Structures are given as C-alpha cells and as structure tokens.
Amino acid sequence: MDQSDIQTSNKKVVRNSILVVAAMFSFGYLLLPALYTLICDSFGLNGQTEQLTNAESAQLKVDKNRLVTIEFSSIVNSKLPWSFKPEVESVKIHPGELKRVNYLAKNLSGSDIVGQAIYSVTPVEAARHFKKTECFCFTQQRLKSGESKEMTVLFTVDTDLPKEIKTVTLSYTFFRADKYTSK
Amino acid sequence: MSLKHNNIMTKGLVLLGLWLGGIGSSQAEYKLNFQEPVTAVAREIYDLHMLVIWICLGIAAVVFTMMIYSIINHRKSKGAVASDFHESAKVEVAWTIIPFIILIAVAIPATSTLIDIEDTSDSDLTVKVTGMQWKWKYDYGDGVSYISSLNAEHNRARQRNSGIDVTQIKNYLLEVDNELVIPVNKKVRFLVTSDDVIHSFWMPAFGVKKDAIPGYVNETWTRVEKTGIYRGQCAELCGKDHAFMPIVIRVVSDADYKIWFVRKKAEAEIAAAEASADKVWSKAELMAKGEDIYKGKGGCFGCHGIKGEGIATFPKLVGSAVTTGPAAEHMKTVVKGRPGTAMAAYANQLNDLELAAVITYERNAWGNNASIVQPADIKASR
Amino acid sequence: MSETMTHDAHHEEHPGGIKRWLFTTNHKDIGTLYLWFSFIMFFVAGFMALVIRAELFQPGIQIVDPNFFNMMTTLHGLIMVFGAIMPAFVGLANWQIPMMIGAPDMALPRMNNWSFWILPFAATLLVAPMFMGGNFMAGQGPAFGWTFYEPLSGQYGHLAFFVFAVHLLGFSSIMGSINIIATILNMRAPGMTLMKMPLFVWTWLITAFLLIAVMPVLAGAVTMMLTDKYFGTTFFIAAGGGDPVLFQHVFWFFGHPEVYIMVLPAFGVISQIIPTFARKPLFGYASMVYATASIAFLSFIVWAHHMFTVGMPVAGELYFMYATVMIAVPTGVKVFNWATTMWRGSMTFETPMLWAIGSVFMFTFGGFTGLMLGVAPADFQYHDSYFVVAHFHYTLITGAWYGIIGGVMYWLPKWTGNMYSEKLGKTHFWLTAIAMNLTFFPMHFTGLAGMPRRTADYPLQFTQFNQLSSVGAYIFGFSQLILLYLIIKCIKGGKKATNEVWEGAEGLEWTLPSPAPYHSFNTAPEVK
Incomplete structure (x- = not known):
C-alpha cells in the first residue's frame, strides 16, 4: 500500500472503531438497562413479576386440583419512619384464582412522606408465573403525618407454575422516595 | 565455614519452627480446607470441591511432568538438538476433546448439587435476615425481631490503639450480642435482604452464602445436623466496618428452640411495655x-x-x-x-x-x- | 495526520529534553513513556499492597483505620489494573508492533501521544481525593473495592473524581486500541499476511477489539453512577425503582473481558519467548490464534459467574457455570501448545525464558482455581473469600505481570542496545517467584477456611497464614527494586547486544540494529 492508501484505510479504521465505541456506549448506558428490564420481565429474573390488565385477568384459567401457599412478607427500610404489615401471613389459592390481600401502612412521623414499595417474589422460578392486576407498588404512596392506609394487591399465580413449587413468598420493601417524586 | 553456615541455617529453622508452632498461644491453626460441613449441602459442596481438586491435580501431574521432563532433558547444555515439528492435527484435536469430556464429568454432579441448594420448598421455619451497615437484623415474625452486632468487648478491642491484646480474646471478631438461634434437623429458610448497601450472609459450615441486596429478597435454606455454635462473617464489602459484622448461629434442639422462642417473645413484650x-x-x-x-x-x-x-x-x-x-x-x-x-x-x-x-x-x-x-x-x- | 507521518519520516532530528517527551509522536518514545508510567504505578500500587499486608500481619487494627484499609485495597486494585498492567501492555505494543510487522511507526502517531498523556491526569484524578478534607487517615479516597459495586460506591462523597478518572482511562485505552488496530490492519510489510503475524501482534489485535467493545460499557456504567448520584436518575437505586444488581451485570459485562484484556497480550509474549529459547517453531500456531479468539468470544458470555450469589434462577446459574468451565478448553490448548513447543527443543534458560516458563506453570495453577470457581455450587463457598484473592493474583501476577517482565527482558537489549545482567535478572526472577508463592499460596487456605476478602482485621485462626503472606509480600515488594536497578543499569551501558540478540530469535524486529533506530522500517521489508 502507498501512503495515501494507508491514510484512507486508517481513516476507515478510525471511523469504524468510533462507531463500535459509540454503539457499545449506548449499549452500556441506555440499552442494557432497558434490555435487562425486558429480560427480567419476560423470564421473571430477580423476582420481577408480570402485570395483568383487567381483560387478561378475566380470562384466567383456574386449576382447582392444586393449592399453592402464598406467604407475605414486609420490610421497611430504616430511612422510612413507617410501619407496614400484611393483614394475613399467608393464604392458600388455586393457580389462576384472583386473590385480594391488604397491607396496612402507617406513617409514624410528624411529616408527610412519600414511599415506594419494591416487590420481590421467591423462589425466583415462581416470579414469571406471579401476576398482579392491582398493586400499591405500581405507584408511589404518600402518607400524611400519622396517617394509616390499607394498601391492596390483587394477584394470582398462573397454572403453568412449576409443579414442585408449593410455597411462593411475596415480599415488599418500602423505601423512602421523596427524592424521586418528580416523575 | 560450612559448619558455621549450617549453624545459622539450623538456628533459622528452629526459629521458623517455633514461630510456626506458636499455635497454642494465639489460638491460630493451620486449617487447610473447608470448615467441617454440618449440613448435607455443605457435604455435597465439599465432595464436589475435592472432586475438582483431584481432577486438576491429575491434569497438573501430566502437564507438569511433561514440562519438567523436557526442561531437564531437552536443554541445549545437554546437547539436545531441536526438532522442528510444529503441528499435529490428531494431538490438537485430542487435547481439545478430552478436557471437554472431563468438564462434562464435573458438570453433572455440580448440576445436581446446585439444584439441591436452590430447593427452598417445604421449610419448617422462616427467618428474615437483613444486613445493615454494620450489623444484622433477624426477624422471626410473631414479634420476635432483634439486631445482632459485634460483641461490645470485641468492638472496643478492635479499635486502633485500643491497648487491648486481641489475641487474648476468645473467638475474636466472631462473637455477637444476640445470636441467631435455629432448631437442629429442621429446614430453616432465610429470606435475605439489606437495608443499605450489599452484604452477604455467609455461614461456611452450612455451605450457605447469599447476597443481601436492598429491594431484593433472596432465599436460601439450611438443615443443620449437629447442635452447636457456628460462626461466619459478612462476605461482601459493605464499607468501613465490613470486617466487623459477624454472623453467629446457635443450633439447638427443637425443645430448646421452643423455650428460647417463648422467652425471647416475652422479653420483647416486656421491653415494649416498659418503653411505652x-x-x-x-x-x-x-x-x-x-x-x-x-x-x-x-x-x-x-x-x-x-x-x-x-x-x-x-x-x-x-x-x-x-x-x-x-x-x-x-x-x-x-x-x-x-x-x-x-x-x-x-x-x-x-x-x-x-x-x-x-x-x-x-x-x-x-x-x-x-x-x-x-x-x-x-x-x-x- | 498525513502530515505528521510524512513529517516524521523525513526529519531525523527531534527536540530534546522535556519537549521531546511531551510532544513526541514516535512509537518508541511513547512506548518508553508508557512503560515508565506503568513501572511507577506498579510501585505506587505495590506500596499500597504493602500497607495492606502490614495491617494484616496480625489480628487487631494496628496501622491504618478500616476505611483507609479499604481505600488501599481499592486503589491497589484500580491502579494495578488501569495504571500498571494495561499501560505496560500498550507500551510493549508501541515498541514492538511496528517493528514486528515491518512498519515505520504507529498508524496514528498524534493520537498515540494523546492517549498516553491522558493517563497521568486520570491517575491524578483517581488518587487526588485521598488528600482532600484534611484528615488523611480517614481515607477520603475511593474505598469501595476495585469493582465499585453500587450502592456502596454511591455513598462515596467524591464520586465525580472517580467517574471522570475512569472516563479518561477509557478514552486513553480506546484511542490506544484504535491506533493498534489501524497499525496492524494497514501497516504490515508486504507479504505479511494475517496468519503470518507474530502471536504477540495477534493477541494484541484481539485485545484491542475487546477494549473498544468493553471500555465504552464501563463508561456507560460509571455514567449511570454519576447521574444517579448527582442528576436524580435511579438506575441502581432501589428506592427509586432501580436495581443494584443491574450495576453488577453492566460492570462484569466489561469486567470479564477486561481480565482477558490483561492476560491475552501476555500469552502473546510467552508465545514469542518460548520458541526463541527452545529453538523450535511454536507448536500449533493456527490453533493458538483460534484459541485466543475463542477465549475472547467466550469472555463476553460468562460475566455472571462473578455473581452466583446474587440470587439468579437455577437455569441462569447452570448456563453461566457451563459457559465458564468451557473456557478451560481453549486455555488448555494454549498451555498444551507451549508445553509441546518446549518438548524436544534445545532449551536455554535466559531470564526471559524463566519468566515465560514460570508463567506457564503458575498461570496454569491459577487456571485450575479458576475452574474450581466456575463450578457454581462450590463457588458459593469460595466467593468473596481469600480463595478468590489467591486465584486472581495467580492469574494476574503470573499471567499478566510475568508476561510483561518476560517481554521487557526479552526486548530490552533490542531497545537499549545493551545486554542486561543475567545474574541480576535471574536473582530477581527467583526471589519474585518464591515470594509470590509464599504470599499467595497460603491465601487459598485462609479462603477455604472462611476468611472473607477485603477485611481490615480477621479472627485469630487465620493469623499464621496471614503472617506468611505478609512476609512473602515484603520480599516480593523489595525484590522489585532489583528490577529497577537492572533496567537502569542496562540503559546506562553493558555488553553490546547483537542485532539478533538471542540465538534462536525469529522475526522482523531482530533484523533491525540494536538499539533499534528511531524510525523502524523506512523501507518496508519483504516477508516471504
């Protein structure tokens, strides 16, 4: 190759490399978080569950031959001065059967506070079969000073839940979210 | 001259021996392998670990022997003349396929162990474990929930310039104010989470390690076969005092567990009443x-x-x-x-x-x- | 750019003094800068390791407070990875690649200058917070481990410094890599087809591709950290609906290829050295190239084996376990090829050969512990224990760093025109090799027995092995002064080196005079 050919080829290498770099940066910064959420949603990784619309929930099949125990667990992050407890410790449901359960939250502090509940389903294999139509975790919750509130989750597990899973635990962690209310 | 040399060598060896032998005084010991497993899972992991070690040693024996042999014999100073072979499809295919087969032999028992480890079904008891900077919270439900942090005396001793000789402290850094208590031979499920940064709940003798992550509730379990006190530490770097948040689990008989639980609950009620x-x-x-x-x-x-x-x-x-x-x-x-x-x-x-x-x-x-x-x-x- | 290249080719004189180094576009000058920078960083991070080992010599806190200790482990790791090992390889590449492919210089000389001169600024940004806020002992620098896991790193007050330091390091590496790719693809002498390239050039080409693919991902990760901390995003913050585990996925998507970035060029160096001193062609050249490429490819699909304990579904754990242990196959191929190259050769054991053989032995050992770590159920026990510390020091010191020193010794006569002192070289090798094993071998045992890593203090039963490690570390550290002395002595003078330097050496670089002229090949050589 003579000088000018090398120049052209060098420019090409630089251009292509910069394209790769830009693509990989976007992949890391923008795509990976989105992709991750997508993968987690579709495979139920990390205890992420699926949200059902009302229409979908109307068409649920119920498997009367099976009973699954659903346990409820609640955690309050120490930065949030609330109490938060499920009304029942566990329920037994048939796969496909919709069930409503209430949690009771109370603001123990002297000021208004916004909280956000983050859910987690264990075992992780059950997460993709765990469906909610209504949940207080879909939005942020604001409690006035001293206010108590019943918070509802309406859920089911689908009939494809693997046979060996007999107990599913639904856990919520409530975090203080005043800093993140601008959405 | 050489005698003097020998003398120094001997003295050195004696000193080294004394130092290595200073086991009793400082409670230190040469532990070469995992802690003694006390659960079926820990034993399975132990066996798997030994299997892989033996396979590695076997491969090492072959490869290292070959290399050492050629280092000794195929050297120029011994008059070795270099041959110039540099390819052999047969050999190259062989050493691609044989390791592959060995790996499959490892993967099979590993898979079954892994499935056992992740099978959290049918537990007898659930304890919620929350990692916090730098202590653990154990929540049994039913009003029994408490914080477990490093024993106060150890905590004083571990400060820089505390003036306390830590080697005189029994179970230094592995003693807490409130132990986690679980019954023997029962399947205990741990729901592990965190209040701030990531911690990791590790009990070596049980073969249990699970990360505590804020917003996540992870699940793991154990069924301990022997009563006793077991000690572990937080395994994930969680900031300044990462080294100082031990996990101590006391495994007791079922009857003792019930008594302990009732007492703990009563204590909690009394404390709450006193406080309010x-x-x-x-x-x-x-x-x-x-x-x-x-x-x-x-x-x-x-x-x-x-x-x-x-x-x-x-x-x-x-x-x-x-x-x-x-x-x-x-x-x-x-x-x-x-x-x-x-x-x-x-x-x-x-x-x-x-x-x-x-x-x-x-x-x-x-x-x-x-x-x-x-x-x-x-x-x-x- | 066209101007600089022809410019350099036509003018032999270059400015002296500091200006020569600041404005140089010569691949040899820049290679020298990289290597010295790396050497200095190696001593800085090594000193930090000695602080760590001093604190761990006995149980209890004697010398530094825990946060300072954490800062030492963090900076030791970051500086060794980004300040010592990676720049050292870029330095070797700068010196050697043009000479090995028959080119006059690197393809993009001006960019070459920038990519080096960014580094000192990046390193300054990284360590500057250490000296802020008055209270030095408090450890104001980064203290969250070289993996800077969120949310712990999010608690760090001077996070912006850290983030910008990583960005600059990324820029530097990316520019360096683009340059290397362009040089290798466009500047080879006539007749040097890709499959005739020396293996060092091959491994660097693959490494450069890895770098431009994963450094931007790292940049993405730290950018997310930055916006989380200062601009209200919640990528990793659970309270805002983010996910701390996402950070680990992004980090290790960069981090796993990164460990191969640090070791592949060393494989290349070893593949140059062993045939030279065995006086026998490298066994299985083609399979070496393919093995390197497969390792690079596999490195992209195994990242979550660093995260077995975060709570993945069993299926995920199984996949990452299978994919991980697969890496043993191409790595095995490399080791077998090296061993067979030595087989029925006519070996001599000059210092570079000692480093190469030492590397093959010890790296193989690190590979075995790597296989053990890849087995997910057992990893639950090894993870975050000293066993892991032992493992990655066996791969990084005896893999990457032995390769670097071997390469420096191998090519030093070509660079300086003088032979180094074999006696010093061998003393340095044996002291280092023994001390290295004394330091890191006991860590396998402390790890298995249950000692978590990154702890400033430990329970009493780990005392004796920690003392062995500390003694080893100090011997290791002070032995490196021999290397410094050896190099300075060799630069100043010594027995004149011949052009070929080594009896069995093959390759274009050995056809040049020693020391190599300022511009390597002004007329391209023919490669048959």
Missing part, C-alpha cells in the same frame, strides 16, 4: 442504658467514635450543635435520620426508651451537658 409505659426515668438510669446502646446495639460509636470524637467524615458529638442544642433537633436526627447522609432513622430499630436513653447519653457524656430526654418525649416526636 409513661414512666419518668432518672438521668442516671437513662445514662447507663444509653451507654449500653451507644456502644452496643445502636452501634453509634462505629461512626461517631467511642468518646463521641467522630470518625473520618462522620461528625463528632462532643460539643456539637445537635447534641448540645435543643433536644427536638437531636431527637429528629436520631429518630428520623438525616436523608442524604449515612445517618439512618432509628425509629424502627430502637424503642422509645432506648432512643430516649441513647439521646440522653449523647447529650450528657464526654463533657456534654444538655437536657435529658424521656420516652414520652420520643413518643410525641415520632
């Missing part, structure tokens, strides 16, 4: 209780120093605006925390009495001289 009773406490009572909490359960000294002198970027409490100013601001800081800083809200970690005591202590210890705080004040401020 509108009793007015004396300053001396509050100071004594407060000191215990400051240096123990509350873990305050971890950031603010054993004498309130502050550590690193964490503020000192001696003569500070908060500890010597109006009680209301001080209560707000401790009860609700300071958003945006490492100061957590202690509203759910300590009861009214404990909060009142520790705040009173901070306001009146180390030369501070400010108002005292009663449980009733805390209640009103919540």
Whole structure:
C-alpha cells in the first residue's frame, strides 16, 4: 500500500472503531438497562413479576386440583419512619384464582412522606408465573403525618407454575422516595 | 565455614519452627480446607470441591511432568538438538476433546448439587435476615425481631490503639450480642435482604452464602445436623466496618428452640411495655442504658467514635450543635435520620426508651451537658 | 495526520529534553513513556499492597483505620489494573508492533501521544481525593473495592473524581486500541499476511477489539453512577425503582473481558519467548490464534459467574457455570501448545525464558482455581473469600505481570542496545517467584477456611497464614527494586547486544540494529 492508501484505510479504521465505541456506549448506558428490564420481565429474573390488565385477568384459567401457599412478607427500610404489615401471613389459592390481600401502612412521623414499595417474589422460578392486576407498588404512596392506609394487591399465580413449587413468598420493601417524586 | 553456615541455617529453622508452632498461644491453626460441613449441602459442596481438586491435580501431574521432563532433558547444555515439528492435527484435536469430556464429568454432579441448594420448598421455619451497615437484623415474625452486632468487648478491642491484646480474646471478631438461634434437623429458610448497601450472609459450615441486596429478597435454606455454635462473617464489602459484622448461629434442639422462642417473645413484650409505659426515668438510669446502646446495639460509636470524637467524615458529638442544642433537633436526627447522609432513622430499630436513653447519653457524656430526654418525649416526636 | 507521518519520516532530528517527551509522536518514545508510567504505578500500587499486608500481619487494627484499609485495597486494585498492567501492555505494543510487522511507526502517531498523556491526569484524578478534607487517615479516597459495586460506591462523597478518572482511562485505552488496530490492519510489510503475524501482534489485535467493545460499557456504567448520584436518575437505586444488581451485570459485562484484556497480550509474549529459547517453531500456531479468539468470544458470555450469589434462577446459574468451565478448553490448548513447543527443543534458560516458563506453570495453577470457581455450587463457598484473592493474583501476577517482565527482558537489549545482567535478572526472577508463592499460596487456605476478602482485621485462626503472606509480600515488594536497578543499569551501558540478540530469535524486529533506530522500517521489508 502507498501512503495515501494507508491514510484512507486508517481513516476507515478510525471511523469504524468510533462507531463500535459509540454503539457499545449506548449499549452500556441506555440499552442494557432497558434490555435487562425486558429480560427480567419476560423470564421473571430477580423476582420481577408480570402485570395483568383487567381483560387478561378475566380470562384466567383456574386449576382447582392444586393449592399453592402464598406467604407475605414486609420490610421497611430504616430511612422510612413507617410501619407496614400484611393483614394475613399467608393464604392458600388455586393457580389462576384472583386473590385480594391488604397491607396496612402507617406513617409514624410528624411529616408527610412519600414511599415506594419494591416487590420481590421467591423462589425466583415462581416470579414469571406471579401476576398482579392491582398493586400499591405500581405507584408511589404518600402518607400524611400519622396517617394509616390499607394498601391492596390483587394477584394470582398462573397454572403453568412449576409443579414442585408449593410455597411462593411475596415480599415488599418500602423505601423512602421523596427524592424521586418528580416523575 | 560450612559448619558455621549450617549453624545459622539450623538456628533459622528452629526459629521458623517455633514461630510456626506458636499455635497454642494465639489460638491460630493451620486449617487447610473447608470448615467441617454440618449440613448435607455443605457435604455435597465439599465432595464436589475435592472432586475438582483431584481432577486438576491429575491434569497438573501430566502437564507438569511433561514440562519438567523436557526442561531437564531437552536443554541445549545437554546437547539436545531441536526438532522442528510444529503441528499435529490428531494431538490438537485430542487435547481439545478430552478436557471437554472431563468438564462434562464435573458438570453433572455440580448440576445436581446446585439444584439441591436452590430447593427452598417445604421449610419448617422462616427467618428474615437483613444486613445493615454494620450489623444484622433477624426477624422471626410473631414479634420476635432483634439486631445482632459485634460483641461490645470485641468492638472496643478492635479499635486502633485500643491497648487491648486481641489475641487474648476468645473467638475474636466472631462473637455477637444476640445470636441467631435455629432448631437442629429442621429446614430453616432465610429470606435475605439489606437495608443499605450489599452484604452477604455467609455461614461456611452450612455451605450457605447469599447476597443481601436492598429491594431484593433472596432465599436460601439450611438443615443443620449437629447442635452447636457456628460462626461466619459478612462476605461482601459493605464499607468501613465490613470486617466487623459477624454472623453467629446457635443450633439447638427443637425443645430448646421452643423455650428460647417463648422467652425471647416475652422479653420483647416486656421491653415494649416498659418503653411505652409513661414512666419518668432518672438521668442516671437513662445514662447507663444509653451507654449500653451507644456502644452496643445502636452501634453509634462505629461512626461517631467511642468518646463521641467522630470518625473520618462522620461528625463528632462532643460539643456539637445537635447534641448540645435543643433536644427536638437531636431527637429528629436520631429518630428520623438525616436523608442524604449515612445517618439512618432509628425509629424502627430502637424503642422509645432506648432512643430516649441513647439521646440522653449523647447529650450528657464526654463533657456534654444538655437536657435529658424521656420516652414520652420520643413518643410525641415520632 | 498525513502530515505528521510524512513529517516524521523525513526529519531525523527531534527536540530534546522535556519537549521531546511531551510532544513526541514516535512509537518508541511513547512506548518508553508508557512503560515508565506503568513501572511507577506498579510501585505506587505495590506500596499500597504493602500497607495492606502490614495491617494484616496480625489480628487487631494496628496501622491504618478500616476505611483507609479499604481505600488501599481499592486503589491497589484500580491502579494495578488501569495504571500498571494495561499501560505496560500498550507500551510493549508501541515498541514492538511496528517493528514486528515491518512498519515505520504507529498508524496514528498524534493520537498515540494523546492517549498516553491522558493517563497521568486520570491517575491524578483517581488518587487526588485521598488528600482532600484534611484528615488523611480517614481515607477520603475511593474505598469501595476495585469493582465499585453500587450502592456502596454511591455513598462515596467524591464520586465525580472517580467517574471522570475512569472516563479518561477509557478514552486513553480506546484511542490506544484504535491506533493498534489501524497499525496492524494497514501497516504490515508486504507479504505479511494475517496468519503470518507474530502471536504477540495477534493477541494484541484481539485485545484491542475487546477494549473498544468493553471500555465504552464501563463508561456507560460509571455514567449511570454519576447521574444517579448527582442528576436524580435511579438506575441502581432501589428506592427509586432501580436495581443494584443491574450495576453488577453492566460492570462484569466489561469486567470479564477486561481480565482477558490483561492476560491475552501476555500469552502473546510467552508465545514469542518460548520458541526463541527452545529453538523450535511454536507448536500449533493456527490453533493458538483460534484459541485466543475463542477465549475472547467466550469472555463476553460468562460475566455472571462473578455473581452466583446474587440470587439468579437455577437455569441462569447452570448456563453461566457451563459457559465458564468451557473456557478451560481453549486455555488448555494454549498451555498444551507451549508445553509441546518446549518438548524436544534445545532449551536455554535466559531470564526471559524463566519468566515465560514460570508463567506457564503458575498461570496454569491459577487456571485450575479458576475452574474450581466456575463450578457454581462450590463457588458459593469460595466467593468473596481469600480463595478468590489467591486465584486472581495467580492469574494476574503470573499471567499478566510475568508476561510483561518476560517481554521487557526479552526486548530490552533490542531497545537499549545493551545486554542486561543475567545474574541480576535471574536473582530477581527467583526471589519474585518464591515470594509470590509464599504470599499467595497460603491465601487459598485462609479462603477455604472462611476468611472473607477485603477485611481490615480477621479472627485469630487465620493469623499464621496471614503472617506468611505478609512476609512473602515484603520480599516480593523489595525484590522489585532489583528490577529497577537492572533496567537502569542496562540503559546506562553493558555488553553490546547483537542485532539478533538471542540465538534462536525469529522475526522482523531482530533484523533491525540494536538499539533499534528511531524510525523502524523506512523501507518496508519483504516477508516471504
């Protein structure tokens, strides 16, 4: 190759490399978080569950031959001065059967506070079969000073839940979210 | 000359031997492998670990023997003449396929062990484990929930320039104020989560390690076959005092467990009643209780120093605006925390009495001289 | 760019003094800068390791407070990875690649200058917070481990410094890599087809591709940290609906290829050295190239084996376990090829050969512990224990760093025109090799027995092995002064080196005079 050919080829290498770099940066910064959420949603990784619309929930099949125990667990992050407890410790449901359960939250502090509940389903294999139509975790919750509130989750597990899973635990962690209310 | 040389060598070896042999005095020992497994899972892991080690040693024996043989024999100084072969499809294919087959032999038992480890079904008991900077919270439900932090004496000893000889402390860094208690031969499920950064719940003798991640609730389990006390430590770097949040699990008979649980529950109820009773406490009572909490359960000294002198970027409490100013601001800081800083809200970690005591202590210890705080004040401020 | 290249080719004189180094576009000058920078960083991070080992010599806290200790482990790791090992390889590449492919210089000389001069600034940004805020002992620098896991790193007050330091390091590496790719693809002498390239050039080409693919991902990760901390995003913050585990996925998507970035060029160096001193062609050249490429490819699909304990579904754990242990196959191929190259050769054991053979032995050992770590159920026990510390020091010191020193010794006579002192070289090798094993071998045992990593203090039963490690570390550290002395002595003078330097050396670089002229090949050589 003579000088000018090398120049052209060098420019090409630089251009292509910069394209790769830009693509990989976007992949890391923008795509990976989105992709991750997508993968987690579709495979139920990390205890992420699926949200059902009302229409979908109307068409649920119920498997009367099976009973699954659903346990409820609640955690309050120490930065949030609330109490938060499920009304029942566990329920037994048939796969496909919709069930409503209430949690009771109370603001123990002297000021208004916004909280956000983050859910987690264990075992992780059950997460993709765990469906909610209504949940207080879909939005942020604001409690006035001293206010108590019943918070509802309406859920089911689908009939494809693997046979060996007999107990599913639904856990919520409530975090203080005043800093993140601008959405 | 050579005799003298030998003499020095011998002396050196004797010294080395003495040093290596200094086991009894410092409780140290040469432990070469995993701790003795006390669960089926830990034993499976142990066997798998040994299997892989033997396979590796086998491969190492072949490869290293070949290399050592050629290093000894195929050297120029021995008159070796270099051949110039540099390819052999047969050999190259063989050493691609044989390792592949060996790997499959490892993968099969590994898969079955993994499936056992992740099978959390049919547990007899669930304990919620929450990692916090730098202590653990154990929640059994039914009102039994407590914080477990490093034993106060160990905590003093481990400070720089504490003047305490740590080698004289039994189970140094592996002793807590409140142990996690579980029954023997029962399947105990742990729901592991975190309040701040990532921690990791590790009990080597059980073969259990699970990360504690804020917002996540991870699941793991154990079924311990032998009663006794087992010790482990947080395994994931979680900041300054990562080395100082041990996990101590006492495994007891089922009957003992039931007795323990009833007693723990009663204690919790009494403490709660005591705290909420509108009793007015004396300053001396509050100071004594407060000191215990400051240096123990509350873990305050971890950031603010054993004498309130502050550590690193964490503020000192001696003569500070908060500890010597109006009680209301001080209560707000401790009860609700300071958003945006490492100061957590202690509203759910300590009861009214404990909060009142520790705040009173901070306001009146180390030369501070400010108002005292009663449980009733805390209640009103919540 | 066209101007600089022809410019350099026509003018032999270059400015002296500091200006020569600041404005140089010569691949040899820049290679020298990289290597010295790396050497200095190696001593800085090594000193930090000695602080760590001093604190761990006995249980209890004697010397530094825990946060300072954490800062030492963090900076030791970051500086060794980004300040010592990676720049050292870029330095070797700068010196050697043009000479090995018959080119006059690197393809993009001016960019070459920038990519080096960014480094000192990046390193300054990284360590500057250490000296802020008055209280030095408090450890104001980064103290969250070299993996800077969220949310712990999010608690760090001077996060912006850290983030910008990583960005600059990324820029530097990316520019360096683009340059290397352009040089290798466009500047080879006539007749040098890709499959005739020396293996060092091959491994670097693959490494450069890895770098431009994963450094931007790292940049993405730290950018997310930055916006989370200062601009209200919640990528990793659970309270805002983010996910702390996402950070680990992004980090290790960068981090796993990164460990191969640090070791592949060393494989290349070893593949140059062993045939030279065995006086026998490298066994299985083509399979070496393919093995390197497969390792690079596999490195992209195994990242979550660093995260077995975060709570993945069993299926995920199984996949990552299978994919991980697969890496043993191409790595095995490399080791077998090296061993067979030595087989029925006519070997001599000059210092570079000692480093190469030492590397093959010890790296293989690190590979075995790597296989053990890849087995997910057993990893639950090893993870975050000293066993892991032992493992990655066996791969990084004896893999990457032995390769670097071997390469420096191998090519030093070509660079300086003088032979180094074999006696010093061998003393340095044996002291280092023994001390290295004394330091890191006991860590396998402390790890298995249950000692977590990154702890400033430890329970009493780990005392004796920690003392062995500390003694080893100090011997290791002080032995490196021999290397410094050896190099300075060799630069100043010594027995003149011949053009070929080594009896069995093959390759274009050995056809040049020693020391190599300022511009390597002004007229391209023919490669048959």
